[in-house]
Amino acid sequence: MKKYECEVCGYVYDPAAGDPDNGIAPGTAFEDLPESWVCPECGVDKSNFTAID
Amino acid sequence: MDQFLKAVKITDKVYWVGVIDWNLRNFHGYITEAGSTYNAFLVIDEKITLIDTVKEPFYDQMMARIRSVIDPARIDYIVSDHSEMDHTGALPLAIRDIKPEKVFASPNGEKNLNAQLKLGMDVTVVKTGDSVSIGKNKLQFVQTQMLHWPDSMFTYLSDEKILFSQDAFGRHFACSKLFYDEHDRGQMEWEGEKYFANILMPYSKQLLKLLEELPGLNLDIDYIFPDHGPLLRRPEDIARTLELYRKWAEQKPLKRAIVIYDTMWHATERMTASIADGIRSTGVDTEEISVRHNNRSYVITQLSRSGAIVAGSSTLNNNLLPSMADVLTYLRGLKPKNKIGFAFGSSGWSGEAVNQVAAYLTETSVELVNDGVTCKYSPSPEVLQACFEAGRELGMQLISKVDSNSNQ
Numbered sequence: 001m002k003k004y005e006c007e008v009c010g011y012v013y014d015p016a017a018g019d020p021d022n023g024i025a026p027g028t029a030f031e032d033l034p035e036s037w038v039c040p041e042c043g044v045d046k047s048n049f050t051a052i053d
Numbered sequence: 054m055d056q057f058l059k060a061v062k063i064t065d066k067v068y069w070v071g072v073i074d075w076n077l078r079n080f081h082g083y084i085t086e087a088g089s090t091y092n093a094f095l096v097i098d099e100k101i102t103l104i105d106t107v108k109e110p111f112y113d114q115m116m117a118r119i120r121s122v123i124d125p126a127r128i129d130y131i132v133s134d135h136s137e138m139d140h141t142g143a144l145p146l147a148i149r150d151i152k153p154e155k156v157f158a159s160p161n162g163e164k165n166l167n168a169q170l171k172l173g174m175d176v177t178v179v180k181t182g183d184s185v186s187i188g189k190n191k192l193q194f195v196q197t198q199m200l201h202w203p204d205s206m207f208t209y210l211s212d213e214k215i216l217f218s219q220d221a222f223g224r225h226f227a228c229s230k231l232f233y234d235e236h237d238r239g240q241m242e243w244e245g246e247k248y249f250a251n252i253l254m255p256y257s258k259q260l261l262k263l264l265e266e267l268p269g270l271n272l273d274i275d276y277i278f279p280d281h282g283p284l285l286r287r288p289e290d291i292a293r294t295l296e297l298y299r300k301w302a303e304q305k306p307l308k309r310a311i312v313i314y315d316t317m318w319h320a321t322e323r324m325t326a327s328i329a330d331g332i333r334s335t336g337v338d339t340e341e342i343s344v345r346h347n348n349r350s351y352v353i354t355q356l357s358r359s360g361a362i363v364a365g366s367s368t369l370n371n372n373l374l375p376s377m378a379d380v381l382t383y384l385r386g387l388k389p390k391n392k393i394g395f396a397f398g399s400s401g402w403s404g405e406a407v408n409q410v411a412a413y414l415t416e417t418s419v420e421l422v423n424d425g426v427t428c429k430y431s432p433s434p435e436v437l438q439a440c441f442e443a444g445r446e447l448g449m450q451l452i453s454k455v456d457s458n459s460n461q
Contacts, residue, residue: 010198
Protein backbone atom coordinates (compact mmCIF):
# COMPACT_ATOMS: atom_id res chain seq x y z
CA MET A 1 0.00 0.00 0.00
CA LYS A 2 1.38 3.35 -1.03
CA LYS A 3 1.67 6.50 1.04
CA TYR A 4 0.01 9.60 -0.36
CA GLU A 5 1.08 13.22 0.17
CA CYS A 6 -1.20 16.23 0.32
CA GLU A 7 0.02 18.66 -2.34
CA VAL A 8 -1.42 21.59 -0.42
CA CYS A 9 0.01 21.18 3.06
CA GLY A 10 2.49 18.30 2.86
CA TYR A 11 0.60 15.91 5.18
CA VAL A 12 1.43 12.28 4.39
CA TYR A 13 -1.30 9.64 4.62
CA ASP A 14 0.34 6.42 5.78
CA PRO A 15 -2.02 3.45 5.26
CA ALA A 16 -0.24 1.52 8.02
CA ALA A 17 -1.18 4.23 10.52
CA GLY A 18 -4.56 5.19 9.05
CA ASP A 19 -6.22 8.30 10.49
CA PRO A 20 -7.75 7.05 13.76
CA ASP A 21 -8.70 10.58 14.90
CA ASN A 22 -11.11 10.66 12.00
CA GLY A 23 -12.34 7.10 12.15
CA ILE A 24 -9.91 5.52 9.68
CA ALA A 25 -8.47 2.26 10.98
CA PRO A 26 -4.79 1.41 10.57
CA GLY A 27 -4.28 -0.69 7.45
CA THR A 28 -6.76 1.25 5.30
CA ALA A 29 -5.44 1.83 1.77
CA PHE A 30 -5.69 5.38 0.45
CA GLU A 31 -7.95 4.09 -2.34
CA ASP A 32 -10.35 2.71 0.26
CA LEU A 33 -10.75 6.01 2.14
CA PRO A 34 -14.31 7.28 1.82
CA GLU A 35 -14.82 10.13 -0.64
CA SER A 36 -15.90 12.28 2.29
CA TRP A 37 -12.45 11.95 3.90
CA VAL A 38 -10.45 15.17 3.92
CA CYS A 39 -6.87 16.02 4.79
CA PRO A 40 -6.71 16.18 8.61
CA GLU A 41 -4.25 19.08 8.42
CA CYS A 42 -5.70 21.46 5.85
CA GLY A 43 -9.14 20.13 4.91
CA VAL A 44 -8.78 19.51 1.15
CA ASP A 45 -10.31 16.40 -0.47
CA LYS A 46 -8.64 13.24 -1.81
CA SER A 47 -8.10 14.68 -5.30
CA ASN A 48 -5.32 16.87 -3.90
CA PHE A 49 -3.19 13.84 -2.94
CA THR A 50 -0.44 12.16 -4.97
CA ALA A 51 1.23 8.80 -4.39
CA ILE A 52 4.79 8.86 -3.05
CA ASP A 53 7.31 6.04 -2.88
CA MET B 54 5.57 61.55 -4.60
CA ASP B 55 9.06 60.46 -5.68
CA GLN B 56 10.84 63.29 -3.96
CA PHE B 57 9.55 62.29 -0.52
CA LEU B 58 9.39 58.50 -0.54
CA LYS B 59 12.86 57.10 0.00
CA ALA B 60 14.21 53.62 0.52
CA VAL B 61 15.75 53.02 3.94
CA LYS B 62 19.18 51.40 4.04
CA ILE B 63 18.94 48.65 6.67
CA THR B 64 22.12 46.60 6.12
CA ASP B 65 25.18 46.96 3.91
CA LYS B 66 23.41 45.69 0.78
CA VAL B 67 19.74 45.75 1.68
CA TYR B 68 17.16 48.54 1.50
CA TRP B 69 13.62 48.54 2.86
CA VAL B 70 11.32 49.53 -0.01
CA GLY B 71 7.98 48.61 1.60
CA VAL B 72 4.96 50.72 2.44
CA ILE B 73 3.11 51.77 5.57
CA ASP B 74 -0.66 51.20 5.69
CA TRP B 75 -1.61 53.58 8.50
CA ASN B 76 -5.35 53.12 7.92
CA LEU B 77 -5.65 49.31 7.82
CA ARG B 78 -8.24 48.34 10.42
CA ASN B 79 -9.70 45.09 9.11
CA PHE B 80 -7.45 42.56 7.42
CA HIS B 81 -9.93 40.00 6.05
CA GLY B 82 -11.62 39.87 9.43
CA TYR B 83 -8.52 40.29 11.60
CA ILE B 84 -9.06 43.61 13.36
CA THR B 85 -5.84 45.59 13.08
CA GLU B 86 -6.14 48.63 15.35
CA ALA B 87 -2.50 49.55 14.78
CA GLY B 88 -2.45 49.41 10.95
CA SER B 89 0.35 47.50 9.25
CA THR B 90 3.30 47.60 6.92
CA TYR B 91 3.92 45.53 3.80
CA ASN B 92 7.67 45.08 3.82
CA ALA B 93 9.60 44.65 0.58
CA PHE B 94 13.37 44.53 0.32
CA LEU B 95 15.86 45.49 -2.35
CA VAL B 96 19.16 43.60 -2.36
CA ILE B 97 21.98 45.35 -4.21
CA ASP B 98 24.37 42.67 -5.44
CA GLU B 99 25.58 41.57 -8.89
CA LYS B 100 22.04 40.35 -9.51
CA ILE B 101 19.79 43.01 -8.04
CA THR B 102 16.93 41.27 -6.25
CA LEU B 103 13.56 42.44 -4.97
CA ILE B 104 12.24 40.30 -2.12
CA ASP B 105 8.43 40.40 -1.98
CA THR B 106 6.19 43.24 -3.13
CA VAL B 107 3.19 45.03 -1.64
CA LYS B 108 -0.59 45.39 -1.86
CA GLU B 109 -1.61 46.53 -5.31
CA PRO B 110 -2.82 50.07 -4.38
CA PHE B 111 0.61 50.81 -2.88
CA TYR B 112 2.58 49.86 -6.00
CA ASP B 113 3.59 53.46 -6.82
CA GLN B 114 4.93 54.02 -3.31
CA MET B 115 7.11 50.91 -3.49
CA MET B 116 8.45 51.90 -6.91
CA ALA B 117 9.20 55.44 -5.70
CA ARG B 118 11.28 54.01 -2.89
CA ILE B 119 13.11 51.68 -5.30
CA ARG B 120 13.79 54.60 -7.66
CA SER B 121 15.49 56.49 -4.82
CA VAL B 122 18.22 53.81 -4.98
CA ILE B 123 18.30 52.49 -8.57
CA ASP B 124 16.41 52.49 -11.82
CA PRO B 125 13.85 49.67 -11.22
CA ALA B 126 14.61 48.26 -14.68
CA ARG B 127 17.97 47.15 -13.27
CA ILE B 128 16.27 44.60 -10.99
CA ASP B 129 17.18 41.09 -12.19
CA TYR B 130 15.27 38.85 -9.82
CA ILE B 131 12.06 39.00 -7.82
CA VAL B 132 11.40 36.52 -4.99
CA SER B 133 7.82 35.80 -3.93
CA ASP B 134 7.96 34.22 -0.48
CA HIS B 135 4.19 34.22 -0.03
CA SER B 136 1.52 34.52 -2.69
CA GLU B 137 -1.14 36.27 -0.61
CA MET B 138 -2.25 39.50 -2.25
CA ASP B 139 -0.84 41.87 0.35
CA HIS B 140 2.60 40.77 -0.89
CA THR B 141 1.83 39.98 -4.53
CA GLY B 142 -0.98 42.35 -5.55
CA ALA B 143 1.68 44.66 -6.99
CA LEU B 144 3.68 41.80 -8.56
CA PRO B 145 2.08 41.84 -12.04
CA LEU B 146 2.70 45.60 -12.31
CA ALA B 147 6.25 45.16 -11.07
CA ILE B 148 6.87 42.44 -13.66
CA ARG B 149 5.38 44.64 -16.39
CA ASP B 150 7.64 47.58 -15.56
CA ILE B 151 10.81 45.85 -14.35
CA LYS B 152 10.85 42.93 -16.81
CA PRO B 153 12.92 40.79 -14.44
CA GLU B 154 15.02 37.90 -15.68
CA LYS B 155 13.44 35.54 -13.13
CA VAL B 156 10.68 35.35 -10.54
CA PHE B 157 11.25 32.75 -7.82
CA ALA B 158 8.54 31.01 -5.78
CA SER B 159 7.92 27.64 -4.10
CA PRO B 160 6.07 24.85 -6.03
CA ASN B 161 2.74 25.86 -4.46
CA GLY B 162 3.76 29.49 -4.90
CA GLU B 163 3.90 28.96 -8.67
CA LYS B 164 0.44 27.35 -8.64
CA ASN B 165 -1.11 30.04 -6.44
CA LEU B 166 0.45 32.96 -8.30
CA ASN B 167 -0.89 31.64 -11.60
CA ALA B 168 -4.31 30.95 -10.07
CA GLN B 169 -4.61 34.47 -8.65
CA LEU B 170 -2.73 36.77 -10.99
CA LYS B 171 -1.73 37.22 -14.62
CA LEU B 172 2.03 37.49 -14.25
CA GLY B 173 2.94 37.51 -17.95
CA MET B 174 6.00 35.32 -17.35
CA ASP B 175 6.97 31.91 -16.03
CA VAL B 176 7.85 31.37 -12.38
CA THR B 177 11.11 29.62 -11.50
CA VAL B 178 10.26 27.02 -8.85
CA VAL B 179 12.58 26.65 -5.85
CA LYS B 180 12.44 24.18 -2.97
CA THR B 181 14.03 23.73 0.45
CA GLY B 182 17.78 23.33 -0.02
CA ASP B 183 17.88 25.19 -3.36
CA SER B 184 20.09 28.23 -3.59
CA VAL B 185 20.76 30.87 -6.22
CA SER B 186 23.96 32.94 -6.36
CA ILE B 187 23.38 36.65 -6.84
CA GLY B 188 27.05 37.71 -6.47
CA LYS B 189 28.55 38.00 -3.03
CA ASN B 190 25.31 36.61 -1.57
CA LYS B 191 23.35 33.46 -2.14
CA LEU B 192 19.59 33.27 -1.85
CA GLN B 193 18.73 30.08 0.07
CA PHE B 194 15.15 28.91 0.19
CA VAL B 195 13.26 27.11 2.97
CA GLN B 196 9.69 25.97 2.32
CA THR B 197 7.42 26.67 5.30
CA GLN B 198 4.29 24.95 4.01
CA MET B 199 1.11 26.08 5.87
CA LEU B 200 2.93 28.86 7.70
CA HIS B 201 0.50 30.16 6.87
CA TRP B 202 -0.35 29.25 3.27
CA PRO B 203 0.56 26.18 1.20
CA ASP B 204 3.11 28.26 -0.74
CA SER B 205 4.87 30.00 2.15
CA MET B 206 8.68 29.98 2.21
CA PHE B 207 11.60 31.79 3.82
CA THR B 208 14.48 33.27 1.88
CA TYR B 209 17.89 33.49 3.56
CA LEU B 210 20.49 35.94 2.30
CA SER B 211 23.80 34.25 3.04
CA ASP B 212 26.37 37.04 3.29
CA GLU B 213 24.12 39.56 5.01
CA LYS B 214 22.80 36.78 7.29
CA ILE B 215 19.20 37.86 6.91
CA LEU B 216 16.21 35.54 7.22
CA PHE B 217 13.28 36.99 5.27
CA SER B 218 10.49 35.25 7.15
CA GLN B 219 7.39 36.54 5.27
CA ASP B 220 4.33 36.10 7.53
CA ALA B 221 6.15 34.44 10.44
CA PHE B 222 7.65 36.42 13.35
CA GLY B 223 5.90 39.67 12.37
CA ARG B 224 3.02 41.79 13.56
CA HIS B 225 0.48 44.18 12.10
CA PHE B 226 1.88 47.51 13.25
CA ALA B 227 2.20 50.65 11.17
CA CYS B 228 5.35 52.57 12.01
CA SER B 229 8.00 54.70 10.40
CA LYS B 230 10.70 53.53 12.78
CA LEU B 231 11.58 50.28 11.09
CA PHE B 232 13.37 48.36 13.82
CA TYR B 233 11.77 46.32 16.57
CA ASP B 234 14.09 47.71 19.25
CA GLU B 235 12.88 51.24 18.50
CA HIS B 236 9.43 50.38 19.90
CA ASP B 237 7.89 49.52 23.26
CA ARG B 238 8.60 45.85 23.92
CA GLY B 239 5.28 45.15 25.64
CA GLN B 240 3.40 46.55 22.67
CA MET B 241 5.54 44.54 20.23
CA GLU B 242 4.89 41.31 22.15
CA TRP B 243 1.14 41.98 22.40
CA GLU B 244 0.87 42.67 18.67
CA GLY B 245 3.11 39.65 18.00
CA GLU B 246 0.89 37.36 20.04
CA LYS B 247 -2.19 38.83 18.38
CA TYR B 248 -0.63 38.07 15.00
CA PHE B 249 0.16 34.49 16.06
CA ALA B 250 -3.34 33.96 17.46
CA ASN B 251 -5.15 35.40 14.44
CA ILE B 252 -2.98 33.94 11.66
CA LEU B 253 -0.70 31.11 12.76
CA MET B 254 -2.49 29.38 15.63
CA PRO B 255 -4.14 26.68 13.43
CA TYR B 256 -0.67 25.69 12.23
CA SER B 257 0.94 25.43 15.66
CA LYS B 258 2.08 21.88 14.93
CA GLN B 259 3.88 22.92 11.75
CA LEU B 260 5.36 25.90 13.59
CA LEU B 261 6.82 23.72 16.34
CA LYS B 262 8.28 21.40 13.68
CA LEU B 263 9.88 24.37 11.93
CA LEU B 264 11.34 25.70 15.19
CA GLU B 265 12.80 22.24 15.79
CA GLU B 266 14.28 22.02 12.29
CA LEU B 267 15.59 25.58 12.04
CA PRO B 268 18.89 25.01 13.90
CA GLY B 269 19.65 22.02 11.64
CA LEU B 270 19.49 24.21 8.55
CA ASN B 271 22.70 25.89 9.77
CA LEU B 272 21.56 29.36 8.89
CA ASP B 273 23.65 31.95 10.72
CA ILE B 274 20.91 34.47 11.45
CA ASP B 275 21.83 38.07 12.36
CA TYR B 276 18.52 39.53 11.21
CA ILE B 277 14.91 38.41 10.86
CA PHE B 278 12.93 40.61 8.49
CA PRO B 279 9.23 39.67 8.40
CA ASP B 280 6.78 41.01 5.81
CA HIS B 281 4.69 42.90 8.40
CA GLY B 282 5.79 45.29 11.12
CA PRO B 283 9.20 46.10 12.58
CA LEU B 284 12.43 44.29 11.68
CA LEU B 285 14.51 42.28 14.15
CA ARG B 286 18.23 43.02 14.42
CA ARG B 287 19.24 42.45 18.06
CA PRO B 288 20.20 38.86 19.03
CA GLU B 289 18.18 39.11 22.25
CA ASP B 290 15.05 40.18 20.33
CA ILE B 291 15.48 37.31 17.85
CA ALA B 292 15.98 34.77 20.66
CA ARG B 293 13.00 36.13 22.61
CA THR B 294 10.76 36.05 19.51
CA LEU B 295 11.63 32.41 18.79
CA GLU B 296 11.05 31.54 22.47
CA LEU B 297 7.66 33.27 22.49
CA TYR B 298 6.62 31.54 19.27
CA ARG B 299 7.48 28.20 20.82
CA LYS B 300 5.46 29.03 23.93
CA TRP B 301 2.44 30.25 21.97
CA ALA B 302 2.48 27.25 19.61
CA GLU B 303 2.81 24.73 22.44
CA GLN B 304 -0.54 26.00 23.81
CA LYS B 305 0.08 24.56 27.25
CA PRO B 306 -2.86 25.11 29.62
CA LEU B 307 -2.58 28.35 31.58
CA LYS B 308 -4.21 29.45 34.85
CA ARG B 309 -6.27 32.19 33.28
CA ALA B 310 -9.86 32.22 32.00
CA ILE B 311 -12.07 34.31 29.76
CA VAL B 312 -15.85 34.58 29.90
CA ILE B 313 -17.20 35.86 26.58
CA TYR B 314 -20.82 36.83 26.15
CA ASP B 315 -23.46 39.01 24.60
CA THR B 316 -26.69 39.90 26.30
CA MET B 317 -30.09 41.38 25.37
CA TRP B 318 -31.50 42.66 28.69
CA HIS B 319 -28.52 42.13 31.03
CA ALA B 320 -29.56 38.66 32.27
CA THR B 321 -26.72 36.81 30.52
CA GLU B 322 -24.44 39.66 31.57
CA ARG B 323 -25.33 39.14 35.24
CA MET B 324 -24.72 35.41 34.85
CA THR B 325 -21.30 36.31 33.38
CA ALA B 326 -20.35 38.30 36.47
CA SER B 327 -21.26 35.45 38.83
CA ILE B 328 -19.47 32.81 36.75
CA ALA B 329 -16.37 35.01 36.57
CA ASP B 330 -16.49 35.59 40.34
CA GLY B 331 -16.75 31.84 40.85
CA ILE B 332 -13.67 31.21 38.73
CA ARG B 333 -11.80 34.01 40.52
CA SER B 334 -12.70 32.50 43.90
CA THR B 335 -10.21 29.72 43.04
CA GLY B 336 -7.44 32.25 42.37
CA VAL B 337 -7.67 32.04 38.58
CA ASP B 338 -7.42 35.45 36.87
CA THR B 339 -10.58 35.89 34.80
CA GLU B 340 -11.51 38.47 32.17
CA GLU B 341 -15.12 39.24 31.23
CA ILE B 342 -15.32 40.07 27.54
CA SER B 343 -18.50 41.44 26.01
CA VAL B 344 -18.29 40.65 22.31
CA ARG B 345 -20.46 43.68 21.61
CA HIS B 346 -17.65 45.87 22.92
CA ASN B 347 -14.66 43.80 21.84
CA ASN B 348 -13.73 42.31 18.49
CA ARG B 349 -13.00 38.72 17.52
CA SER B 350 -9.25 39.34 17.15
CA TYR B 351 -9.02 40.58 20.72
CA VAL B 352 -10.94 37.51 21.96
CA ILE B 353 -8.68 34.96 20.23
CA THR B 354 -5.60 36.75 21.56
CA GLN B 355 -6.94 36.58 25.11
CA LEU B 356 -7.86 32.93 24.54
CA SER B 357 -4.26 32.27 23.49
CA ARG B 358 -3.33 33.46 27.01
CA SER B 359 -5.99 31.38 28.79
CA GLY B 360 -6.67 27.77 29.68
CA ALA B 361 -10.45 28.11 29.93
CA ILE B 362 -13.23 29.70 27.92
CA VAL B 363 -16.81 30.12 29.08
CA ALA B 364 -19.24 31.40 26.46
CA GLY B 365 -22.70 32.82 26.99
CA SER B 366 -25.52 34.02 24.78
CA SER B 367 -29.13 35.04 25.11
CA THR B 368 -31.51 33.31 22.71
CA LEU B 369 -32.77 35.57 19.90
CA ASN B 370 -35.42 34.12 17.56
CA ASN B 371 -34.41 30.54 18.44
CA ASN B 372 -30.73 31.25 17.80
CA LEU B 373 -27.61 32.43 19.55
CA LEU B 374 -26.89 36.12 19.13
CA PRO B 375 -25.20 36.93 15.78
CA SER B 376 -22.32 38.67 17.59
CA MET B 377 -21.55 35.41 19.42
CA ALA B 378 -21.86 33.38 16.20
CA ASP B 379 -19.27 35.71 14.64
CA VAL B 380 -16.72 35.26 17.39
CA LEU B 381 -17.35 31.53 17.91
CA THR B 382 -17.03 30.84 14.16
CA TYR B 383 -13.74 32.73 14.12
CA LEU B 384 -12.41 30.83 17.17
CA ARG B 385 -13.44 27.47 15.68
CA GLY B 386 -11.39 28.15 12.54
CA LEU B 387 -8.28 29.07 14.52
CA LYS B 388 -8.32 25.65 16.25
CA PRO B 389 -7.12 26.55 19.77
CA LYS B 390 -5.88 23.54 21.78
CA ASN B 391 -6.01 22.39 25.41
CA LYS B 392 -8.94 24.50 26.60
CA ILE B 393 -11.73 23.62 29.00
CA GLY B 394 -15.01 25.49 29.44
CA PHE B 395 -18.81 25.51 29.25
CA ALA B 396 -21.78 27.35 27.75
CA PHE B 397 -24.44 29.41 29.48
CA GLY B 398 -27.18 31.91 28.78
CA SER B 399 -30.56 33.30 29.64
CA SER B 400 -33.67 33.11 27.49
CA GLY B 401 -37.34 34.00 27.61
CA TRP B 402 -38.92 30.79 26.35
CA SER B 403 -37.27 28.29 24.01
CA GLY B 404 -33.56 28.79 24.94
CA GLU B 405 -31.74 27.15 22.01
CA ALA B 406 -28.62 29.33 22.32
CA VAL B 407 -26.90 27.45 25.14
CA ASN B 408 -26.79 24.16 23.23
CA GLN B 409 -25.72 25.98 20.09
CA VAL B 410 -22.86 27.67 21.95
CA ALA B 411 -21.90 24.31 23.49
CA ALA B 412 -21.85 22.74 20.01
CA TYR B 413 -19.47 25.48 18.80
CA LEU B 414 -17.20 24.90 21.79
CA THR B 415 -17.17 21.14 21.17
CA GLU B 416 -16.26 21.70 17.51
CA THR B 417 -13.45 23.93 18.76
CA SER B 418 -12.11 20.98 20.82
CA VAL B 419 -12.97 22.72 24.10
CA GLU B 420 -13.49 20.05 26.76
CA LEU B 421 -16.86 20.82 28.35
CA VAL B 422 -17.01 20.49 32.14
CA ASN B 423 -20.83 20.63 32.38
CA ASP B 424 -23.97 20.52 30.20
CA GLY B 425 -24.48 24.27 30.25
CA VAL B 426 -25.97 26.73 32.72
CA THR B 427 -29.37 28.10 31.77
CA CYS B 428 -31.78 30.67 33.09
CA LYS B 429 -35.30 31.91 32.28
CA TYR B 430 -35.60 35.70 32.05
CA SER B 431 -33.72 37.46 34.86
CA PRO B 432 -31.46 35.30 37.05
CA SER B 433 -32.74 34.60 40.56
CA PRO B 434 -30.28 34.46 43.48
CA GLU B 435 -30.38 30.66 43.09
CA VAL B 436 -29.39 30.87 39.42
CA LEU B 437 -26.58 33.32 40.22
CA GLN B 438 -25.37 30.93 42.93
CA ALA B 439 -25.42 28.08 40.39
CA CYS B 440 -23.38 30.29 38.03
CA PHE B 441 -20.87 31.00 40.79
CA GLU B 442 -20.58 27.27 41.60
CA ALA B 443 -20.11 26.35 37.93
CA GLY B 444 -17.35 28.96 37.70
CA ARG B 445 -15.70 27.68 40.87
CA GLU B 446 -15.80 24.09 39.62
CA LEU B 447 -14.24 25.17 36.32
CA GLY B 448 -11.51 27.10 38.15
CA MET B 449 -10.65 24.06 40.27
CA GLN B 450 -10.54 21.77 37.23
CA LEU B 451 -8.30 24.25 35.41
CA ILE B 452 -5.88 24.47 38.33
CA SER B 453 -5.66 20.70 38.59
CA LYS B 454 -5.15 20.41 34.82
CA VAL B 455 -2.38 23.02 34.79
CA ASP B 456 -0.67 21.52 37.83
CA SER B 457 -0.75 17.98 36.46
CA ASN B 458 0.58 19.28 33.11
CA SER B 459 3.49 21.11 34.75
CA ASN B 460 4.38 18.02 36.83
CA GLN B 461 4.76 15.88 33.72
